[in-house]
Structures are given as structure tokens and as C-alpha cells.
Amino acid sequence: MGKPRILVVDDSKFSAKMIESRLMASGFQVDVAFSAEEAMAKLSAPDAVFPDLVISDVVMPGLDGYQFCRWLRQNPATIHTPVIMLTSRGGVSAKVDGFQAGADDYLVKPVDPTELEMRIKVLLARMKAVQSAAEQTGVASPAKVISVFSLRGGVGVTSVAVNLAVALAQLAQDDVPLLDLALESGHCALMLDLRPKHSLADLGDRGADVIDDALVEGAFVRHDSGVCVLPAPPAPELADKITPTLVDTILDMLRPKYRYIVVDTPSRFDEVTLTALDQSDVIVLLLTPEIAGLKVTTAALDVFQALEYPPQKTVAVLNWPFAQGGLPQKNIEAALHMPLTAVIPHERVAFVEAINRGVPLVIGQPQTPAAQVLQQLAQQLSGRLSPKRVAKSVR
Ligand SMILES: Nc1ncnc2c1ncn2[C@@H]1O[C@H](COP(=O)(O)OP(=O)(O)OP(=O)(O)O)[C@@H](O)[C@H]1O
Ligand SMILES: [Mg+2]
Structure with missing residues (x-):
């Protein structure tokens, strides 16, 4: 393992350089940012x-250390990164603010x-x-449930859910269940060129109090990648057989x-969808760069807040199903406050080809x-894997 890497954020060049030289002498790699x-x-x-x-320093021109810390905590790549606030602002209330913003430690300058x-x-x-305990426990720790959701239809939810499930199965070298909760028009199996014999409707027929894990897994249709689709019913009129209790039990x-476990969802808040979202560790909230997309996304975020989901449970992902003319990324981030x-x-043709061939991108x-x-x-x-970068491209 290489030298630990530390990011020092301080608007005072003198202070930043002092910390940098001291830490480098102690064997750390140091990056410095002045805001x-x-x-x-x-x-x-x-x-x-x-x-x-x-x-991080606290009092800085522009965003202060508290706002910066909250940003780190909202960003999946830095959500668990230890943060020390190092500041001239003493006093209990300043420290409380620091810990509430997500800091792990708070030191008042001058520090030894x-x-x-x-x-x-x-x-x-x-x-x-913590990391090595997580690695050792492996399968013993419960699955992370990742739902992909949008209140707007046709924005790429199923495409993202299927590709994420495949990528996770490849990363984990393990099977990944993919629940198709787009009950009236589910097409996860189709996107993987699978022909299911069973579906969630069969489990609905049995009833939540009767099913066991063998029955649930018996309804899987497995793809070579390791993705195990639990398919939506073959006909829309069978959707009612799937109750919130059934979804709770299956998860x-x-x-x-x-x-x-990856969950594909329909573009509405019904009881079944809310059950899956409640049980999710992460909600990938998908949106397109247009006003209507932004409006439904803020509406969804308001619902998540009313349901008291922690902010870090939701990650916003922008998808470009169309080629151009969308809103700039910075305006979208400003409107979402995240x-x-x-x-x-x-992708002009790749997504459509992927669906037509049943081979995910x-x-x-x-x-x-x-x-x-x-x-x-x-x-x-x-x-489980330390991300090397936050995927971001500015258009
Ligand atoms: N980034 C992209 N570039 C090009 N086409 C895309 C992109 N993302 C999605 N699409 C296309 O958008 C269409 C809708 O995708 P998909 O079925 O995944 O959306 P959905 O949100 O699940 O829709 P529904 O609400 O009908 O379930 C598909 O034809 C897909 O190929
Ligand atoms: Mg869909």
C-alpha cells in the first residue's frame, strides 16, 4: 500500500503550506486546494x-468548510472519507456545526x-x-439494494438498471438479482434476451406468507453475466397480484x-414502488436535461425528504437520451441543490442496438x-471497491 493521500483545503497559503510540509515530512502524500x-x-x-x-479550514471566502463537508458527504466517492476540520473558530457551537456537517474531528488552531x-x-x-471488516464479511453482510427511479417514463431507467446489474455482477463475480417492478410493462428480461418461464405473478399467486427463498429463486431467469431477473408479469392485468408485502418479503x-440487488421501477409512486424505495440503500434518481425532467426530479426529492430518507441515500444521475439542446449541468445541479x-x-445507436440485440451496453x-x-x-x-473517480462529463 502506498503513502496515504491527504487533501488540505485552506485559503491561507501560509497555513496550507505549513501543514503540507509537516505532513510530507511525516510520510503522507499531500494535495492542497486554496478554496x-x-x-x-x-x-x-x-x-x-x-x-x-x-x-479543511472552516472560514473561507466562497463556500465555507461546513458547506464543503456536506458536499463531500453527498458525493458517493467521498461519503466515507474521514474529514478533520482545522480552524481558528473555537467554541462549542462551531464544533457542533462541524460535526453536524459530517466532520469526524475538529481541531482549533494553533494545533500541535x-x-x-x-x-x-x-x-x-x-x-x-472498517474496510477490511467489510471485505472479510463479504456475502455475510446483507445485500445493498439499489433502485433506479424516475417520475418520468422513457428516460432510460430500465437501461440503467440492467447495465448496473450486469456491471455489479461482473465486479462482484457473483449473481445479482434484478427485480423488475415495472409491473405493467417490464422489459428487463427482454433487454437481456431472456425468455422467462416464471414471473413475480407466480409468487403473487402463492402469497407472501407461503413463499420461501427456493420458490423466489425458482422464479429467476438467469443471464450468463450472473444477473438473475425476477421478471414482471407477462401481462399488465396480472400486475395486481404483486402486493407491497410480497415485495417486502422477497427483498x-x-x-x-x-x-x-438491483430494482427497476415504474415512473410513479405506488405502494409497491414505495416499498422497494423504502428498502433501498441507494436510489439512483435518473433525470434528463430538460425542464420537465428537472421538475419531476425535484418533486421526487421532496417526497424522499418527506419520507425522511437520509440525503446520501439518493444519487442523481443525468441521462442524455437525446443528442443536444439540454440544460447545462451546472444549472441542473443548482436547481437540485445536489x-x-x-x-x-x-449514444446515437448503441442503446437502441443493445435493446434490439438483447445485449446490454x-x-x-x-x-x-x-x-x-x-x-x-x-x-x-x-x-466495496474504492472508486478512482467520479464519473462526470461537462457538456
Ligand atoms: N443515453 C442514451 N442515449 C441514447 N438513447 C438512450 C439513452 N438512454 C436511454 N435511451 C433510449 O431511451 C429509450 C427508453 O429507455 P428505457 O426503456 O431504458 O427507459 P425507461 O425509463 O425504463 O422507460 P419506461 O418508462 O418505458 O419503462 C430506449 O429506446 C433507449 O435506447
Ligand atoms: Mg422501464
């Missing part, structure tokens, strides 16, 4: 290298260099212990046995920019 904005730009660059720990070094080492050691049964975790570029055309963004998104969401 929160500069640090955010570095971490959002396509070739970003993520730090193992961040030391040896104490700073010790605190860094403690946080890095704790992070390492409870599958969670202990897999690393990841960064975009990924931007899936328009990440398998059939992995070199396309969209497939690469989907791969990176899967890496970030997997949480």
Missing part, C-alpha cells in the same frame, strides 16, 4: 484521485503538529479496520444471500462512453 471550490473541482475532474483523508499527525493516523486506522429473503453523481452521454459495447460511465457508476455504488 472549497478548487477542492470540489479537483474531486469532480474526470481523472480525479481521491484522498484518504481531508483536512504531533497531535494533528496522531489524529490523522487514528482516523486512517479506523477507516482501514427480506434475498438480502442475506447476495451482495447486490451534485450529479454521473452523466450518461447520448456494458457487455456488447463496453468501449462506448456511456458504457464506461455506467461501469464507473457501478464501481462507486458497489462501495
